[in-house]
Amino acid sequence: MPETAHPIPAAVAALVPRLREICGGDGVLTDASRRRVYDTDGITHHREVPGVVVLPTTAAQVAAVVGLCAGSGVPFVPRGAGTGLSGGALPHPEGVLLATSRMRRIVEVDPDNECAVVEPGVTNLDVSRAAAPYGYYYAPDPSSQQVCSVGGNVAENSGGAHCLKYGFTVNHVRGLDVVTPDGVLTRLGGKAPDSPGHDLIGAFIGSEGTLGIATRVTVGLTRLPERTVTLLSAFTSMDAGGRAVSDVIAAGVLPSAIEMMDALAIEAAEAAVACDYPAGAAAVLIVELDGPAAEVRSQVAEVTRLCAAAGAFETRTAADADERSRIWKGRKSAFAAVGRISPSYIVQDGVVPRTALPEVLRRIDELSRESGIRVANVFHAGDGNLHPLVLFDDGEPGAGERAEAVSGAILDLCVEHGGSLTGEHGVGVDKACKMPRMYSPDDLATFDLFRGALDPRGIANPYKLLPTPRLCGEVPGVRTGVHPLVESGEAEQF
Amino acid sequence: MGRQGTEGVRAGGPRDAVCGVVPARTARPRDTEELAGLLAEADRRGWSVAARGGGTGLDWGGRPPAVDLLVDTRGLVRIDHDAGDLVAEVGAGTPVSELTAVLAAAGQRLSADPVRAGGTVGGMLATGLSGPRRLLTGALRDLVIGMTVVRPDGVAARSGGRVVKNVAGYDLAKLHVGGYGALGVIASAAFRLHPLPPALRLVELPLPSLAHAERRLALLRAGGAVPAAVDLDWPARGRSRLRVVLEGTPAGVDARAAEVVASLGGGLPAEEVRVSGELPPDWGLLPAGGTLVRLSVPPADAPAAAALAAELGGAAGTGARTTGSARAGALVTAFPPGADAGAVSAVLEGLRSRPGWSATVLRAEPHLHDAGIDLWGEVPGLEMMRAVKRAMDPGHRMAPGRFVTDTPHTRREERP
Ligand SMILES: Cc1cc2nc3c(=O)[nH]c(=O)nc-3n(C[C@H](O)[C@H](O)[C@H](O)COP(=O)(O)OP(=O)(O)OC[C@H]3O[C@@H](n4cnc5c(N)ncnc54)[C@H](O)[C@@H]3O)c2cc1C
Secondary structure, three states, X not given: OOHHHOOOOHHHHOOHHHHHHHHOHHHEEOOHHHHHOOOOOOOOOOOOOOOEEEOOOOHHHHHHHHHHHHHHOOOEEEEOOOOOOOOOOOOOOOOEEEEOOOOOOEEEEEHXXXXXXXXXXXXXXXXXXXXXXXXXXXXXXXXXXXXXXXXXHHHHOOOOOOHHHHOOHHHOEEEEEEEOOOOOEEEEEOOOOOOOOOOHHHHHOOOOOOOOEEEEEXXXXXXXXXXXXXXXXXXXXXXXXXXXXXXXHHOOOOOOEEEEEEHHHHHHHHHHHOOOOOOOOOEEEEEEEEEOHHHHHHHXXXXXXXXXXXXXXXXXXXOOHHHHHHHHHHHHHHHHHHHHHOOEEXXXXXXXXXXXXXXXXXXXXXXHHHHOOOEEEEEEHHHOEEEEEEEEOOOOOXXXXXXXXXHHHHHHHHHHOOOEOOOOOOOOOOOHHHHHHHOOHHHHHHHHHHHHXXXXXXXXXXXXXXXXXXXXXXXXXOEEOOOHHXXXXXXXXX | OOOOOOOOOEEOOHHHOEOOEOOOEEEOOOOHHHHXXXXXXXXXXXXXXXXXXXXXXXXXXXXXXXXXXXXXXHHXXXXXXXXXXXXXXXXXXXXXXXXXXXXXXXXXXXXXXXXXXXXXXXXXXXXXXXXXXXXXOXXXXXXXXXXXXXXXOOOEEEEEOOOOOOOOOOOOHHHHOOOOOOOOEEEEEEEEOEEOOOXXXXXXXXXXXXXXXXXXXXXXHHOOOOOOEEEEEEOOOOOEEEEEEEEEOHHHHHHHHHHHXXXXXXXXXXXXXXXXXXXXXXXXXOOOOOOEEEEEOOHHHHHHHHHHHHHHHHHHOOOOEEEEEOOOOEEEEEOOOOOOHHHHHHHHHHHHOOOOOEEEEEEOOHHHHHOOOOOOOOOOOHHHHHHHHHHHXXXXXXXXXXXXXXXXXXXXXXXX
């Protein structure tokens, strides 16, 4: 595309000299070809070339850039690693994209206070790596953890397969430095818990870049468990697998993870990585138990017994890291593997109450049969977080639309059953227009009151998170093939 | 508009007093809709509004100049328990003890220790404090998954939902937990629950000195026992003690308790290290009288903070006993009833001078309010909180004077 395809809008161009003074010449990208690199996040069908990209290295620079935006009314969009799956970091064509990729310092690991202080661009996994020598790790573990940033985790309140027991980002952050949309840098909390006054840290987490930019994060660290055991249980029906999940939870056992795959997902995983799951399984459960050795021993026995009682025809137990990773291999490869059995697919993210799982899975199956669109189910069963993969052939006319309809109907099912539009991928641009399905106009207006309190000019990541007339007409998400991060081996998707 | 205007409104009495201030009137809505109607009416009339539950925390927070309407939430009683999902949605006026009993009958619990006896769920949320058992499942704020709040203009709005995993929309409940009703009246909340653990062990041991306490806590951090609570009790005088709570299976907690005893009990006479199978009835409860201060410190500073509170109190001529979660750094310093305002101020000032520590007064005795004591100290983010207050309660009618966004003590922001 010629350079002129994306000229810098005049309001943004006017800021460039000041931006160069603030961030240095190499910290401001104006070339259309270099700006285009940032045109999308993890959902690649939303694309916008940012007006300008800035790469600050300090909180003071972030504050100065945001202050400049505030003074001129130019919008800004924060960006971490760009792995978000709801278009939260989708640039504004007439705004500043502020990427934290040069703020990657681990300021401190403080084992005595069981915390670490990091800059927002530090990757999630690097926190755990830095903590490991002290016997600690950072518990929230999104499967993008090798690449996604702690700042992005804060903005999305990210969790991972193990959030069933250990919670999400919000349960682990003790301190935040934030630059609010007026360009003011404020330190909230620190190494001490329960900062006085309103819990602004809690309210900022999950705000998807609409309340400002986190420039420093103090995260609590968790002691590495003494023992971890992973079980793989195979069932002849999804119902039986679902029953096992309910029985485990009802028995008072809290596994660190319970993951489930259906026959189609297993087929894809077998085709891709030959994970060698028990032949004939219509459903597999992966249950991970961790904690003091004395507790894990009896929990393993209990879960094995409950799975057998629910109809498991085989249960494997893995106690060392090698065996464990063999069990996880099929699960972790499932999303990418689906690319092998279908040219295109949509990854949905919805939540249902755990007890509604069997009913909702049956309804998804019906939807699939009625529409002729295949749906593979791979999900966090312990907390009812579904990730149905809606498969279609983008070469076939109308298939994309039909897949989209099925994907949307699945979300409706989630909300109808008392669940949520999103368990971990966030609202962003992708689901902003769906928010009225879950919240009343009064609920949404109240969200907006809060947003407006901290961003009265509406310049912080506009058109994200809440529905706006401008936005709510666009076609929601389709992905073709394997996610580039998965393909390059930088991320696992599960 | 809701069903109720001002019908059912009666004159306030001394038992409704908020920090000694008797409200002009009180009303007891029976559901969220009535509550909304009532607040809409208050909005039209320009009334200042405070809320009460069990009345156990009416003397917490700042003293209001006046209260035109006290909303009695005790008509908002409802427990909607989905045992299979480990979730309960609860009306604000529901007594905590009733919730505990209903959940226990299903083998479940809300995993936060109440700090006051006789309170309601709404009161517990609005004051925001929970006890020492917070290391595995988090504090009260971590257990709220959804909330319905009636705004100052009478609009009922929900955030979150009834599922544990949910990132749709802002988590506004965080603003209301510990928010003293300054942004609206909590009508109901949905909680994430946990199964009651089959077994519990309480290991209790004395801490003869500060060095001893620090050493014991470091050993605990290094060990693999994974306690649910590490509770410090540091009296004004005499020996301090540490209580470690382990929850799990019967065999598991025995093995873990033995590990804790072996690791921490070194050098102590065997009879001074006690292991028991249950918590005492007053577990987590704060003293019913006297001034209380919430003391938050980096966890490794917890013993030093408790010791300093006792020392400063001693120097100022008052006792100061500090208890709470040493592992989290979440402590409460309690003064004996009648403690002198000057002495309390001296202790507060000493504690607040340490970097990274905060000390806020939870409950001040009337003579402390009379003396105009600074309840909050420096509050980081106060300007952001004020902006939220202006947007959500532009008339400044909610919980007047009760919360930090509405006090005469304006402190500077901490700038990184
Ligand atoms: C293969 C794959 C697997 C994934 N697996 C998981 C998973 O298991 N669990 C899960 O929860 N998510 C998962 N995700 C989604 C994504 O990785 C997370 O949402 C992650 O937290 C985003 O981090 P990021 O640094 O890439 O943020 P970005 O995508 O750059 O930004 C995400 C949002 O955060 C805002 N933002 C970024 N930095 C800041 C900051 N410093 N301050 C304020 N706002 C900021 C942006 O404006 C945007 O709204 C996955 C994504 C991929 C591609």
